Amino acid sequence: xxxxxxxxxxxxxxxxxxxxxxxxxxxxxxxxxxxxxxxxxxxxxxxxxxxxxxxxxxxxxxxxxxxxxxxxxxxxxxxxxxxxxxxxxxxxxxxxxxxxxxxxxxxxxxxxxxxxxxxxxxxxxxxxxxxxxxxxxxxxxxxxxxxxxxxxxxxxxxxxxxxxxxxxxxxxxxxxxxxxxxxxxxxxxxxxxxxxxxxxxxxxxxxxxxxxxxxxxxxxxxxxxxxxxxxxxxxxxxxxxxxxxxxxxxxxxxxxxxxxxxxxxxxxxxxxxxxxxxxxxxxxxxxxxxxxxxxxxxxxxxxxxxxxxxxxxxxxxxxxxxxxxxxxxxxxxxxxxxxxxxxxxxxxxxxxxxxxxxxxxxxxxxxxxxxxxxxxxxxxxxxxxxxxxxxxxxxxxxxxxxxxxxxxxxxxxxxxxxxxxxxxxxxxxxxxxxxxxxxxxxxxxxxxxxxxx
Amino acid sequence: xxxxxxxxxxxxxxxxxxxxxxxxxxxxxxxxxxxxxxxxxxxxxxxxxxxxxxxxxxxxx
Numbered sequence: 001x002x003x004x005x006x007x008x009x010x011x012x013x014x015x016x017x018x019x020x021x022x023x024x025x026x027x028x029x030x031x032x033x034x035x036x037x038x039x040x041x042x043x044x045x046x047x048x049x050x051x052x053x054x055x056x057x058x059x060x061x062x063x064x065x066x067x068x069x070x071x072x073x074x075x076x077x078x079x080x081x082x083x084x085x086x087x088x089x090x091x092x093x094x095x096x097x098x099x100x101x102x103x104x105x106x107x108x109x110x111x112x113x114x115x116x117x118x119x120x121x122x123x124x125x126x127x128x129x130x131x132x133x134x135x136x137x138x139x140x141x142x143x144x145x146x147x148x149x150x151x152x153x154x155x156x157x158x159x160x161x162x163x164x165x166x167x168x169x170x171x172x173x174x175x176x177x178x179x180x181x182x183x184x185x186x187x188x189x190x191x192x193x194x195x196x197x198x199x200x201x202x203x204x205x206x207x208x209x210x211x212x213x214x215x216x217x218x219x220x221x222x223x224x225x226x227x228x229x230x231x232x233x234x235x236x237x238x239x240x241x242x243x244x245x246x247x248x249x250x251x252x253x254x255x256x257x258x259x260x261x262x263x264x265x266x267x268x269x270x271x272x273x274x275x276x277x278x279x280x281x282x283x284x285x286x287x288x289x290x291x292x293x294x295x296x297x298x299x300x301x302x303x304x305x306x307x308x309x310x311x312x313x314x315x316x317x318x319x320x321x322x323x324x325x326x327x328x329x330x331x332x333x334x335x336x337x338x339x340x341x342x343x344x345x346x347x348x349x350x351x352x353x354x355x356x357x358x359x360x361x362x363x364x365x366x367x368x369x370x371x372x373x374x375x376x377x378x379x380x381x382x383x384x385x386x387x388x389x390x391x392x393x394x395x396x397x398x399x400x401x402x403x404x405x406x407x408x409x410x411x412x413x414x415x416x417x418x419x420x421x422x423x424x425x426x427x428x429x430x431x432x433x434x435x436x437x438x439x440x441x442x443x444x445x446x447x448x449x450x451x452x453x
Numbered sequence: 454x455x456x457x458x459x460x461x462x463x464x465x466x467x468x469x470x471x472x473x474x475x476x477x478x479x480x481x482x483x484x485x486x487x488x489x490x491x492x493x494x495x496x497x498x499x500x501x502x503x504x505x506x507x508x509x510x511x512x513x514x
Contacts, residue, residue, distance in 0.1 A: 010459075111459065112459050141461070141466045141469055141470065142469055143459055143461040144459065144461070145461065145465050145466070145468075145469045146461055146462040146465035147459060147461075149465075179465075198468060198471060198472045199472075202468055202471070203464060203465055203468050205464070206463075206464030206465070206467055206468050207462055207463075207464035207465060208464070209464060210463040210464040210467060211463065211464070212463065213463040213488070214463070215463045215466050215467055215484060215488060216461075216466060218484040218485075218487045218488045218491070219466060219467070219470060219480065219484045221483075221484070221487050222470075222480045222481075222482075222483035222484035222487055223479075223480050223483065224470060224480050224484070225476075225480075227473075227474075227476065228469070228470055228473030228474065228476060228477040228480060229469070229473065231472075231473040231474040231476075231477060232469050232472045232473045232477070235472065
């Protein structure tokens with residue numbers, strides 16, 4: 001059944017349909033003309049060959065009354081900028097600028113500048129919106145400049161210079177912070193840097209002063225040209241490249257030093273490999289993936305792995321080592337995963353509407369949900385059941401050393417009942433069959449391989 | 454002229470000329486002048502484009 005992509009409706013020239021595993025882009029006459037110009041360019045062939053731009057093939061019979069249609073390869077997992085780490089957004093920003101510069105050199109431009117047009121495939125950013133390209137018209141400014149600053153530049157500045165995570169802001173306001181917001185946030189020492197003065201202070205002031213004024217014709221009359229855009233793009237490339245973020249705490253190192261991690265890791269890996277040999281999943285969702293060690297085992301076993309964790313420093317390391325791997329990285333707090341949002345509440349589907357899987361890994365996770373996020377054990381099991389696929393889960397008993405740490409400032413009557421192994425088995429029995437189980441060396445942890453009842 | 458579906462922001466459009474090097478500053482100045490003159494002539498009921506110097510500023514200028 002063909003369905004409209006709920007996030008593809010803003011551009012009247014181009015919209016995306018999903019037909020089972022096929023991704024089809026329907027073009028109106030303007031979109032078709034733009035596609036022909038792009039397809040005939042050296043830029044397009046080079047960008048696709050370099051793995052920077054998604055491939056596209058013409059379809060003979062455009063559906064739904066389109067003037068033309070294209071088919072794209074399917075991206076393994078759609079993720080959103082509020083699920084990316086700092087380096088992912090930075091790499092996406094540099095790709096956006098690089099493609100714009102190369103397109104302009106070939107007489108084309110990109111009419112918007114949003115990270116929602118970029119996805120990560122095998123650890124590299126890939127521009128997926130062919131409909132964003134169109135021939136450059138003499139005198140036209142870069143229409144996407146303001147959007148670029150709000151959705152790429154300012155979020156990166158927030159993390160690099162203020163050590164404030166940009167993801168909650170982008171999740172709350174997908175348009176991103178305005179220049180006026182950034183003027184309020186940044187200290188004067190940063191705002192007055194020559195490379196920043198224009199993008200933040202001056203933009204905020206000019207946006208206030210010229211709100212609602214028509215200026216495109218004035219710029220055209222004054223002789224605006226592509227060389228001016230290229231100069232701005234080159235400066236932005238330098239500014240973005242200079243932005244770095246060094247996490248204050250290295251979650252990776254802290255995690256690896258935990259006693260239970262080293263002690264149990266290979267046992268858990270072996271248990272997962274056995275489960276994979278039985279379940280033969282095509283896609284594995286690793287919840288609370290941490291350093292993605294088990295995601296990589298799933299990936300090495302032939303599955304596509306989706307590693308979800310809330311620890312940005314760790315996922316930064318995972319991202320930088322993910323090139324060429326069948327692995328997607330998602331930064332999300334599992335106690336509050338990305339919701340469905342945007343226009344009509346469906347434009348950007350929730351994380352778990354996108355991250356479907358044939359096997360779920362929940363190692364070292366549920367005790368954090370139960371003891372830290374205060375989710376009742378019954379709701380945790382119900383949640384695992386809703387994935388409607390086999391689950392490999394690690395049960396952690398109340399007397400486990402990590403649980404003692406998590407509950408060090410909580411009284412017994414402040415915790416949900418039913419946290420011991422017997423109660424957990426009763427909960428499992430209502431929703432799953434236990435295919436296999438294994439006690440870990442600590443005596444306080446048990447691995448279960450579950451299939452839905 | 455074909456307009457995009459994205460609101461580019463009027464101030465941001467003029468700004469990017471200012472950020473586009475010496476040639477861009479010249480364009481921004483001319484665009485600003487054009488804007489002000491157009492407004493004045495429209496207010497006076499005259500044809501704005503007939504009175505404005507619209508020779509383009511090139512990247513080399």
